[in-house]
Amino acid sequence: MTETSTTPPLPYHLAGRTRGLPFRWRLLIPVIVALIVVDAFPLTYAFVASLQRFLLSGTDLSRPFTGLQNYLDFASTAEFAKAAWNTVVLSASVVTLEIAIGFALAYLLALRDLRFRNLYFLVFMIPLLLSPVAVGLSWRLILHPDLGILNWVLGLVGLPKFAWLGDVDLAMPTVIAVDVWHETSALILIFYAGLQALPHEPIEAARVDGASGRQILRHIVLPLMAPIIVVAVLIRLVSAVKTYDLIYILTRGGPGTATETVSFLIWRTGLAGPLDVGKAAAGSIVLLLVIVVLTYFLLRATDRAAAME
Amino acid sequence: MRSRSSRGRETRGFVARALGVVAVAAFVASACQATGTPTPTGTPSPTGGGKPFEGVTLNLLMEDLTETHYIADLLPDFKAKTGITVVFEQVPYSNMYEKLVTQLSGPEKSGSYDVVAVDYYWPGEFARSGWMLPLDDRIARDKTDLSGIIQAFFDVNGKVDGKTYYIPYFPYPMGIVYRKDLDVKIPKTMEEYVTYTKSLKKGDFYGAAMQGAPTDPIAMEWLNFLYANGGDLYAADLKTPTVNNEIGRKALDQYMDMIDNAAQTGAAGANLDDASNTFAQGKAATMVTYITIFAGFFQDPEKSVIVDKWEVAAMPGTGVGNVGVWSFGVPKSSKNPDAAWEFVKWVTSEPVARQRALKGGSPAYTAHYTDAEILAKFPYLTRAIDILKAGKGLPLITKQQDMVSTLGRELSKAAAHEVEPQEALDAIATKLAELATQ
Numbered sequence: 001m002t003e004t005s006t007t008p009p010l011p012y013h014l015a016g017r018t019r020g021l022p023f024r025w026r027l028l029i030p031v032i033v034a035l036i037v038v039d040a041f042p043l044t045y046a047f048v049a050s051l052q053r054f055l056l057s058g059t060d061l062s063r064p065f066t067g068l069q070n071y072l073d074f075a076s077t078a079e080f081a082k083a084a085w086n087t088v089v090l091s092a093s094v095v096t097l098e099i100a101i102g103f104a105l106a107y108l109l110a111l112r113d114l115r116f117r118n119l120y121f122l123v124f125m126i127p128l129l130l131s132p133v134a135v136g137l138s139w140r141l142i143l144h145p146d147l148g149i150l151n152w153v154l155g156l157v158g159l160p161k162f163a164w165l166g167d168v169d170l171a172m173p174t175v176i177a178v179d180v181w182h183e184t185s186a187l188i189l190i191f192y193a194g195l196q197a198l199p200h201e202p203i204e205a206a207r208v209d210g211a212s213g214r215q216i217l218r219h220i221v222l223p224l225m226a227p228i229i230v231v232a233v234l235i236r237l238v239s240a241v242k243t244y245d246l247i248y249i250l251t252r253g254g255p256g257t258a259t260e261t262v263s264f265l266i267w268r269t270g271l272a273g274p275l276d277v278g279k280a281a282a283g284s285i286v287l288l289l290v291i292v293v294l295t296y297f298l299l300r301a302t303d304r305a306a307a308m309e
Numbered sequence: 310m311r312s313r314s315s316r317g318r319e320t321r322g323f324v325a326r327a328l329g330v331v332a333v334a335a336f337v338a339s340a341c342q343a344t345g346t347p348t349p350t351g352t353p354s355p356t357g358g359g360k361p362f363e364g365v366t367l368n369l370l371m372e373d374l375t376e377t378h379y380i381a382d383l384l385p386d387f388k389a390k391t392g393i394t395v396v397f398e399q400v401p402y403s404n405m406y407e408k409l410v411t412q413l414s415g416p417e418k419s420g421s422y423d424v425v426a427v428d429y430y431w432p433g434e435f436a437r438s439g440w441m442l443p444l445d446d447r448i449a450r451d452k453t454d455l456s457g458i459i460q461a462f463f464d465v466n467g468k469v470d471g472k473t474y475y476i477p478y479f480p481y482p483m484g485i486v487y488r489k490d491l492d493v494k495i496p497k498t499m500e501e502y503v504t505y506t507k508s509l510k511k512g513d514f515y516g517a518a519m520q521g522a523p524t525d526p527i528a529m530e531w532l533n534f535l536y537a538n539g540g541d542l543y544a545a546d547l548k549t550p551t552v553n554n555e556i557g558r559k560a561l562d563q564y565m566d567m568i569d570n571a572a573q574t575g576a577a578g579a580n581l582d583d584a585s586n587t588f589a590q591g592k593a594a595t596m597v598t599y600i601t602i603f604a605g606f607f608q609d610p611e612k613s614v615i616v617d618k619w620e621v622a623a624m625p626g627t628g629v630g631n632v633g634v635w636s637f638g639v640p641k642s643s644k645n646p647d648a649a650w651e652f653v654k655w656v657t658s659e660p661v662a663r664q665r666a667l668k669g670g671s672p673a674y675t676a677h678y679t680d681a682e683i684l685a686k687f688p689y690l691t692r693a694i695d696i697l698k699a700g701k702g703l704p705l706i707t708k709q710q711d712m713v714s715t716l717g718r719e720l721s722k723a724a725a726h727e728v729e730p731q732e733a734l735d736a737i738a739t740k741l742a743e744l745a746t747q
Contacts (some may be wrong), residue, residue, distance in 0.1 A: 166579060
């Protein structure tokens with residue numbers, strides 16, 4: 001046999017191999033460029049800024065290298081310690097409450113014989129559609145000590161007026177409550193989707209064997225849902241650690257520093273007064289490292305949960 | 310048991326996912342740009358007839374409040390006269406500073422805003438950072454008559470280091486609004502005022518509607534207590550803080566006493582809107598506030614139950630209140646500085662200022678406080694001019710915004726009883742000493 005001189009054309013993706021960069025890399029180029037622009041450049045910029053004396057305004061706008069001074073200055077203040085503690089309290093509280101409430105409501109919504117399911121869905125999803133700014137402004141009105149509807153309703157049953165956002169002891173619990181009201185919707189959706197995707201066979205088998213609803217929930221549903229719960233915790237925890245917008249609208253970190261979080265402190269340092277971009281960038285890097293560490297441990301937990309499954 | 314390769318995938322997955330969250334941590338730095346001091350520009354604007362700026366569009370960042378709306382109503386006149394379209398981006402006050410500084414600190418002619426409305430605690434910072442165009446040459450070239458404007462406003466928010474960077478257009482003096490229908494009388498001394506407002510608090514009715522939230526509300530409100538007691542933030546040299554002397558302490562003690570015993574529930578967390586609503590809904594006897602800005606609000610029957618039931622007074626004690634002034638300036642980052650100057654000239658001119666005053670604006674021209682037509686509609690202006698003349702602005706240091714931010718933060722800690730009053734004042738003094746050198 002003799003070879004023909006006219007070989008059939010290669011499929012396009014294979015043909016690409018013969019002309020430089022492999023086809024799959026060419027497909028990835030836009031994503032890589034986007035990542036560099038959106039992630040790598042700002043991160044590098046922030047890191048470099050964190051090592052400089054970088055004031056946005058003033059008579060001396062030079063940017064000398066200062067090493068780790070911004071990190072030391074940012075992390076050594078009492079304000080940072082307070083903000084870090086507030087962030088821990090806020091994050092732990094909202095994640096715990098939102099996971100528990102979100103799962104409970106999703107479980108109820110997934111019950112087979114539930115009537116008016118769509119109506120409940122509609123109601124529960126409303127907060128999800130609102131921006132944090134709209135939520136904050138609405139709740140400021142609701143929580144107004146004298147003119148807000150909440151104190152008015154409480155007054156009908158003889159309770160005194162509460163300074164929801166003006167009392168040092170009440171402000172943080174109030175912010176947590178508003179956050180739970182706003183953010184639980186998304187978790188309901190995630191958990192409901194997870195519950196719908198569970199295999200029916202183990203549950204039916206347990207039911208046939210006489211297991212109670214509580215036993216099914218504890219020994220079958222929760223273990224099967226574990227990977228989804230861990231992912232939900234991860235998503236909310238990372239988001240909660242960065243909480244800024246709700247604080248900005250509701251309390252501005254006050255009264256005093258009762259509700260100031262690390263994210264809010266970073267904003268205040270960088271854009272609200274000192275315009276100290278170097279120190280704010282250092283704070284951002286510190287916060288980033290905390291989030292990365294949290295992410296690492298939670299992903300390991302996800303892997304373990306998946307392995308158990 | 311997991312394989313090495315699956316661990317490898319997990320590690321790579323972790324790195325990829327971790328990269329997904331890194332950008333958020335850089336949000337501050339990514340919002341800011343490196344800055345340098347731009348060089349001044351000075352292209353003369355045509356002085357002849359016609360419409361040399363026909364088709365030009367100017368973008369402005371403005372606070373969303375009545376004075377802005379009054380100007381917006383008049384913009385068709387400006388367009389008919391010059392052919393220039395002016396677009397207002399109206400935002401709440403609290404968003405203005407961060408939006409402005411990130412634009413102004415950019416390279417020359419790269420900004421989004423052609424004219425900037427500058428509040429009275431930004432002029433030093435904006436001018437000394439090299440962000441603003443000096444206007445003296447343009448004023449001289451066009452023979453712009455600014456003599457009718459109350460000249461003290463230029464000291465507060467007009468001139469920096471001898472150069473004119475801003476033209477004042479809207480003063481906002483602070484004083485006391487009180488319920489004349491309830492026969493409330495403002496006493497002569499601050500001590501009496503504190504005692505009096507405490508005595509007026511009965512159940513759901515309060516002696517004073519107050520705004521103790523950080524940072525601007527409490528800072529602006531407390532400055533009135535400081536000035537009314539004869540105190541100040543700095544000595545005359547603008548280097549030595551005096552805020553933590555015995556007068557400052559007395560002013561803070563009085564303020565905290567009122568927050569705790571005369572003001573509405575939750576006053577330590579209330580902002581200006583909260584306190585204004587409390588007063589407008591007839592829940593308080595007095596309020597230290599911006600007497601001209603809120604006249605329209607308190608007189609609006611849809612928003613207020615105290616229409617025609619209130620009056621204004623100067624602060625007790627020295628009678629000195631906090632006086633703010635808004636001015637217009639042209640940033641070096643403006644893409645259309647000459648057209649921008651045309652707008653500044655027009656909007657700060659006497660005829661346009663008078664039209665704003667007739668709508669309810671706060672006049673910057675002396676003559677408007679004796680203008681019969683304006684006074685017939687807004688009689689409180691006869692008292693406002695005295696409050697204006699007696700009032701005091703902020704010390705003109707470079708980092709005024711940082712000064713206000715520090716004041717607000719530390720005062721709020723004291724008002725919330727997080728720290729002792731003297732501790733808060735000493736912290737403020739330490740920061741003020743540092744800021745005086747910048």
